[in-house]
Amino acid sequence: MFPELFEGVREARPVEERALPPLPNVEKYRVVRTRFAPNPDFYIHLGNARPALLSYEYAREYRGVFILRFEDTDPRIKRPLPEAYEAIKEDLRWLGISWDEEYVQSLRMELYYGVARELIARGGAYVDLCRREEFRKFKLERRECPHRNRSPEESLELFDRMLSGYFEEGEAVVRVKTDLALSDPSLIDWVALRIVDTSKHPHPLTGDRYIVWPTYNFAAGVDDRLTGVTHILRGKEHAVNTLKQLYVYRALGWEYPEVINLGRLKLEGMILSKSKIKEVLGRSRRAEVDDPRFGTLRALRRRGILPEVVREIIMEVGVKGTDATISWENVASLNRRRADPVAPRVMAVFDPVRVSIRDVPKDPSARVLRLDYHPSNASLGSRTIDLGQEDVVEVFISREDFGLLKERGALRLLEFCNISLESEREGYAEARFTGTELEHARRAGLRIVQWVPVRSYVRLEVLKPEGLKLRTLRGIAEDSLARFQPGTLVQLVRVGFVKLEEVLERRRVKAVYAHD
């Protein structure tokens, strides 16, 4: 109809999403079923988002089913965090991921017991009563331990005893029979179920109801089969696990799903690993799980990183086994691209210095400024800065720009006027109005700097991560900043993008630094 009206929109920036390579052997399956299986012992981070998003995208592309499964079968070492179940779902939703089915492993224990019995009955597993170190010796010498050749019946009986609470932690485990000749000792007769004393380490969901717990490999392997998963996308650190699970599948006559191992995703300068985050959390009173120094999805969200950017990064890195370190500069750049057209622009000054300007004409055109929040996005509206009728107009500029003023003797205050320095002493300057024309400023080569009127401003605190340090920048900003809702991404002119967190009694604003 009016094609020209759509020009701008189309040119806005065609963010093309990279197409996913085809999944292997889809024709073998009626429907593609993928899954994401986090351990709810902590919040998920950018690295977890990779398999999550790719699994989801594949399910969608093939019109299949995407499964969310909580792997919470270690009440002792990786004890689930009660709030993590919900938090993970929230983070996934934020990323635009939805799931068709949801499972919680700690609620499926009887299923694992059943499969374990079947496996033992078929001679594919046995109950081992060796102490850990004892077994290790046998294994390294490629000898079988004394319990290995027990009859299935005997093992089954011992398994029931395990379940009844007869054994203590470490006294009995169920081992999957593999091949003693395996060159990789870590594969040999791996543990499928072990005892965890839940009276001492209660599970947040099931308390002390169960004392025999499946290991990751057993539970994951069984569940992938039981829930009909056809394609597994997971970190390449799981490559060995596939080999382990294969023994269970073979013993039970199951066919193993297709597996794609993904490389790790790191975020430059940010803490991703759970253990490191927990370390910082334990050390610092201030830190929260969404501390902007962390690479958790919550932290990225808090910093104003848009979910589309996280998606874009993951799709860009693609489906492969190579690790990738995402540079923060890149994240910032992608985010800026999307934020710039929609972020209102406001002036703020850090480390402020006061400047008194005389000779500013008293007519309204010079004293009452109407400024748009964005040069090209009119929908963001505008605000008015009223400089009053005093003889001198007082503004704050940053100490850095104050240095420029001293050096060059003149400056242009962004969208206001040109000034020249009359006198200065530490932290204060007197200047003279020399006109409002931008052309003059340009010809004179004046630097154009942001400023805040002394007459009306808000205090601004910006939380800024610098490496592992967290700094709080204190400054002042135009009072109009307080009119935005918390959560708004704002561009502080010549400073960077900031996400508003709190607006306190209209005179104080707290924000988190997103990026330049």
Place this chain on the structure above:
RNA sequence: GCCGCGGUAGUAUAGCCAGGCCAAGUAUGCGGGCCUUUCGAGCCCGUGACCCGGGUUCAAAUCCCGGCCGCGGCACCA
């Protein structure tokens, strides 16, 4: 003890499986230009790289062998 992965511009990466369309793509950085919101933002142009050695081939960043360097994983965590 054992298993696996990677080395592409200053930085981070794509391409490698299916060799030629790669005198190597993207982002950032850097240099220049543009924008009457004036900017450290944005837009445009430019700059710059296939770890080393050998082999296969008409043809190799891509395949094979060796070397050097870096990284990750497993063994009753997930």
